[in-house]
Amino acid sequence: MNKEVIIEKIDAFLIDEFEVEEDDISPDANLKDTLGLDSLDFVDLVVAVESNFGVKLVGEDFVNVLTLQNFYDLIERKVG
Secondary structure: OHHHHHOOOOHHHHHHHHHHHHHHHHOOEEEEOOOOOHHHHHHHHHHHHHHOEEEEEHHHHHHOOOOOHHHHHHHHHHHH
């Protein structure tokens, strides 16, 4: 799966499942401050990633994930 497909899928479920405004989505958007995701949203995000990409995420995976670009990169590493 290439990076463009990963980005498209992530953006789509952020918009559809988490009601993130499309205008707020950019690689440098902060997941908490800009996109408004809270700790419960992160749990749902893990479930969405597992169902959309077939990969498992654990808490340690999110240690250095602050921006949407960090999240794209994490998923790309896990899928790759």
